[in-house]
Amino acid sequence: MTPRLASLAVAIPPYKIAQQDAAAAAETIFAGRAETFERMRPIYANAGIESRYSCVPLSWYAQPHGWRERHDLFVESALELLQRAAEDCLARAGIEAEQVDGIVVVSTTGMTAPSLDARLMERMNFRRDLQRLPIFGLGCAGGVLGLSRTAALARANAEQHWLFLVVELCGLTFRSGDQSNSNIVATALFGDGAAAALVSCKAQGPAATAWGEYTWPQSLDVMGWAVEDDGFGVVFSRDLPALVRRRFRDAACGFLAANNLSMADISRFVMHPGGVKVIAAMEDALGVPAQALDGSREVLREFGNMSAATVLFVLERALARPGGGRMLLGALGPGFSAAFAILERDR
Numbered sequence: 001m002t003p004r005l006a007s008l009a010v011a012i013p014p015y016k017i018a019q020q021d022a023a024a025a026a027e028t029i030f031a032g033r034a035e036t037f038e039r040m041r042p043i044y045a046n047a048g049i050e051s052r053y054s055c056v057p058l059s060w061y062a063q064p065h066g067w068r069e070r071h072d073l074f075v076e077s078a079l080e081l082l083q084r085a086a087e088d089c090l091a092r093a094g095i096e097a098e099q100v101d102g103i104v105v106v107s108t109t110g111m112t113a114p115s116l117d118a119r120l121m122e123r124m125n126f127r128r129d130l131q132r133l134p135i136f137g138l139g140c141a142g143g144v145l146g147l148s149r150t151a152a153l154a155r156a157n158a159e160q161h162w163l164f165l166v167v168e169l170c171g172l173t174f175r176s177g178d179q180s181n182s183n184i185v186a187t188a189l190f191g192d193g194a195a196a197a198l199v200s201c202k203a204q205g206p207a208a209t210a211w212g213e214y215t216w217p218q219s220l221d222v223m224g225w226a227v228e229d230d231g232f233g234v235v236f237s238r239d240l241p242a243l244v245r246r247r248f249r250d251a252a253c254g255f256l257a258a259n260n261l262s263m264a265d266i267s268r269f270v271m272h273p274g275g276v277k278v279i280a281a282m283e284d285a286l287g288v289p290a291q292a293l294d295g296s297r298e299v300l301r302e303f304g305n306m307s308a309a310t311v312l313f314v315l316e317r318a319l320a321r322p323g324g325g326r327m328l329l330g331a332l333g334p335g336f337s338a339a340f341a342i343l344e345r346d347r
Contacts (some may be wrong), residue, residue, distance in 0.1 A: 001158035003151040005343065006095070006203030009088035010192045010313050012303065013169075019044055025058050026187040033179045039182065043188045046277035048297060052170045052191030052304035055081075061174055061187075070172050070231055074110030075119065076166045081194035082116060083123050085166060085171060089196035093203065097124045100198075101160035102131035102153060106146035106308050108139050108225075108334075109168045109232075116167070140272055141333025142166060142308030143195070147319070148211030148341050150199045158201040167194035168307035171326035173225075173232045186234045186255070188313045189275060191304030195312030206319065207328070210259040210342040214251040219243075219336035240274070244281035244332065251338040252286060252330065259342065267325025270318050270343075271294055272311040273300035274332060282330070308333075319345070 023044035030037040054060075055077035061159065078347045082105070090097060103126070112119070115134035121124075130233035133153070138145050143166055170190035199208065222240065226233035237243070256262055263286065271282050273296035283293055299313045306313070311331050318327060329341040 001155060002197050002203035003154035003201050003208045004203045004205040005208065006091050006198040006200055006205045007093035008197045008312065008316050008319065009085050009195065010309070010316055011085040011088070012053040013077060013081060013192050015054040015057050017052050017054055017058055019047070019049050019051060020059060022187055023050070025061060027182065029062055029176050029187070030179060030184055036181070037184060037314055038091045040184050043185060046276070047188045047191070048300050049304050050301050055169050055192050056171060056284065061171070062176060064176055064230065066230055071112060074169055074172050075112050075116070076153055076194070077169055078107065078116055078194070079119055080124060082120055082165050082167050082196070085194045085196035086120070086124065086163060089163070089198050093198045095161060095198060097126050099161055100126060100130065100163050101157065102133070103134065103163045103165060104133045104146055104153065106135045106138060106142040106166040107168060108137055108142060109170050109307060111136060113337060120249060137334065138308060139333035140274060140305070140307050140310070141331045141335075141337055141339040143272060143311035144329045144331040144339035144341050145333070146308065147197060147199070147208070147329070148339070149343070150197070151208035151211060154199045154201055161198060161200045161202070162196040164199060165194070166309045166312060168192065168309045170305070170307055173234065175228065175231050175233065177230070178233055182234050183234060189305050191246060193303060193304050193306035193309040193313065194255045195309045197312065206343040206345040208341060209344050211340065212255045212258065213339045214254065215335040215337040216247060216332060222336035224334040241277040241281040243336070244278055245284050248282060248285040248288070248338060252328070252340060255340040263287065265326055267323070268318055268327045270311060270315050270327050270329045271296045272331035273297065273314065274305060276300065278332070
């Protein structure tokens with residue numbers, strides 16, 4: 001039996017932040033490094049982002065916040081977004097919550113126990129024997145890897161419906177006292193969002209026919225979190241675009257070859273938009289024309305980088321366009337890892 005994507009839905013929080021407003025707020029926050037900030041100011045104009053969405057107002061970012069406050073905001077906001085995305089997804093599939101047999105929940109911007117899936121059961125009418133799999137630590141690769149894990153579970157349980165949920169509240173990880181270059185870049189790049197996908201072998205929709213990943217050795221410092229006293233400290237290498245140009249194609253071609261495919265067999269590319277430089281590096285690595293990743297650029301422009309959730313926003317747009325064929329999903333995350341999946345659509 002082949003797992004299929006029955007439906008997909010996305011959700012965004014209430015506060016829309018224009019890029020110019022984010023730049024103005026960051027200028028105040030990073031006043032202690034005024035000279036460095038002025039040198040880096042062009043990143044706001046060059047990030048390819050016009051707006052982003054946040055679960056807290058812009059004024060929140062100027063103040064210090066501790067772990068407890070961040071945790072409470074994360075749980076409250078994440079559950080609101082997950083419930084909206086899940087309910088929309090199930091409605092589009094014509095499935096009731098009690099018909100769902102298992103859920104996979106991915107998030108790397110907050111931690112809680114009981115996990116988000118257990119907490120969501122108190123808000124939605126899931127069965128009490130629901131199978132649950134919370135996943136932390138996949139970062140931006142979590143959208144593709146989470147969907148892949150869900151497809152694998154659906155394939156192993158061919159009579160069941162599995163719901164994949166992803167939520168990332170990147171803004172809540174911002175620490176106003178961190179004056180590092182990486183934190184300045186974060187204020188120009190990251191946003192909040194959530195997505196839900198229903199996967200089942202009993203459904204109609206694009207078929208998930210293959211998935212895989214590759215983790216490079218000696219690369220743990222490329223991206224991730226540094227755990228600080230007041231929250232997560234963002235870690236990502238300035239060499240990321242160069243790494244993508246050098247390494248991404250071999251990983252992608254290796255995945256395709258393992259599934260008896262090549263680049264010539266791919267009709268559409270659904271790539272996580274880590275940033276404009278990363279998108280350009282992916283185009284170079286894959287050897288595709290610039291317009292092949294227009295969907296990734298559109299999502300980045302309207303929503304920013306929402307970590308793992310972002311690729312589902314790109315996928316939603318790809319599926320809204322007519323035409324069939326084979327789609328390659330791709331993303332990069334901590335490890336340093338590449339994640340891939342194949343979706344095939346008849347029309």
